[in-house]
Amino acid sequence: LSALSTSPDHLGHxxxxxxxxxxxxxxxxxxxxxxxxxxxxAFILFRRKCCEDRQAAQEEAAVHGPTKKQRQADLSKxxxxxxxx
Numbered sequence: 001l002s003a004l005s006t007s008p009d010h011l012g013h014x015x016x017x018x019x020x021x022x023x024x025x026x027x028x029x030x031x032x033x034x035x036x037x038x039x040x041x042a043f044i045l046f047r048r049k050c051c052e053d054r055q056a057a058q059e060e061a062a063v064h065g066p067t068k069k070q071r072q073a074d075l076s077k078x079x080x081x082x083x084x085x
Contacts, residue, residue, distance in 0.1 A: 050079045
């Protein structure tokens, strides 16, 4: 078989054109002027509050002695269980 007979165009397959038009400006990227950060979802806000509360409790407990820090992975598991409850 020749290369022509196996090409995607010859088989009736075409590359789909992008839905973006070349005359429309691309969406601004992080750091660009006009970039708008996505709003944080409810879980992110909940996680932040839990971390802030935990930090405050650790600072308060530090007065009474050293405290054990929890790994981020374990912290995330604990917070997700609280979120689901």
